[in-house]
Amino acid sequence: MSAVVVNEFGGPERVESAELPVPRPAAGQVLIRVRAAGLNPVDGAVRAGVFGGAGQRLGLGWDVAGEIAEVGADVTGWSRGDRVVGLHYGPVKPLGTHAEYAVLDASAVAAAPATVDAVAAAALPLGGLTAARAVDQLGLAPGATLLVTGAAGVVGGLAVQLAARAGLVVTALAGAEDEELVRSLGAAAFVPRGAAPAGPVDGVLDAAVLGEPALGFVRDGGVYVGLRPGAAPAAERGIRVEEQEVAADGRHLARLVALVDEGALTLRVADAFPLADAQKAHALLATPGTRGRIILTA
Template identity: 85%
Template sequence: MRAAVVNGFGGPERVEIVRVPVPRPGAGQVLVRVRAAGINPVDGAVRAGVFGGEGQRIGFGWDLAGEVDELGADVTGWAVGDRVVGLHYGPVKPLGTHAEYAVLDASALAAAPAGVDDVTAAGLPLSGLTAARAVDQLGLAPGSTVLVTGAAGMVGGLAVQLAARAGLVVTALAGAEDEAFVRGLGAAGFVPRGSAPAGPVDGVLDAAVLGEPALGFVRDGGVYVGLRPHAAPAAERGIRVVEQEVAADGAHLARLASLVDAGALTLRVAETYPLAEAAGAHAHLTKSGTRGRIVLTLP
């Protein structure tokens, strides 16, 4: 099968398409025929060597949409041909989801949203689980105020929708040109990028990874949730600081998929590239202002 990998760190030009054997599922695992796979900022970090692994062949891709192709031993609840979405956790791995086939733990899979195609569904696992976990970790009661930074991005936009659905009063921080868009997602208030909210908020969900400046927007005793491990600012003024890290969770992913089907969660696709043009997708990833997920397609 074909797979996108990197054998030496650097820019998008280091991405290679190689032929490797189709992996086989072990006990509790499922082989998925990948139809679409999101490319995320973490893939660019892998390519640049942020997570290490020098001298290894490293595969790309955390999320996918496709069909069950083979079941490992002891797997129940799935059948060959089922449409699924899933999260393949881990930055340094020989193969990821940017390949014609991928092996995932059965517990990492959920039925794909029935109302959207594979390209659209491929943007749900990593961004959706990241946003949902961050909203949960805010731990705020309905009616509390929360500021979502980077609210027009993929994770930020999903966080705005999920936080509003949880009954939080959401203020979105984004570029001025995105005000109408983020209000349409459910934001009650808006702050242009580079500005500060009118007053302190109960919590900040820092999708833009602003760090200390975003912490300054939180009231004494509030909460700050960061989305990049080991990058959160130091706690102060009694603020609870949480460093969010995503995890594969098929049950939670299934709940998100049901929200997509109910029209309560909007997914966005910025651009598609065939797997053979994965290097071009990585180049696109370096551009600012992308709205929605870049997706690799596999016929």
């Protein structure tokens, strides 16, 4: 089978296509025939060597949408041919989801949305779980005010939608050109990049990883949730500062799938490329202003 891998760290030119054996699922796992897989910023970071792993072949890809091709021992509830989405967690791994086949823990997958195709569905797992877990981690009650930085990005945009649905009053911070977009996702107010909200907010979900400047927008005793482990600012003024680390969770993913099928969660795709054009996809990933998830198809 074809798979996208990195053997040396660097830019998009380091992305390679390799012919590898089709993996087999162990107990508690499923083999998925990949139809589409999201290309995330974390894949660019793996390619660049941010997470280490020098001297070994690294597979790329966390998101997947496809059909179950084989189930391992002790797996119940899934059968060959079931359409699924899933999250293959982990930056340093020999094979990711950017391949014709991928093995995931059965607990990491959910039935695929019925209302969108595999390309759109592949934009859900990592971004959706990150945003949903961050909104939950804020712990804000309906009516509370929330600022989402990077609100036009994939995770930020999903966070705007989920927070608004939870009854929070969302202010979106993004580029001036994205005001219409973020308002369409449910933002009640808009702040252009480089500006500050009209007043302190109860919480900040820092999808843009602004750090201390974003913390400064939070009222005394409020809450800040960052999305890059190790990058959160030091707590001050009684603000609760936390970081979100995504996890593979099929049950939580199933709830997000239900929101997609209800029309309550919009998935955005910037472009799709076949596996053979993975270098082009990585070049687009590095292009500022790309809106929506980039997808690889197999």
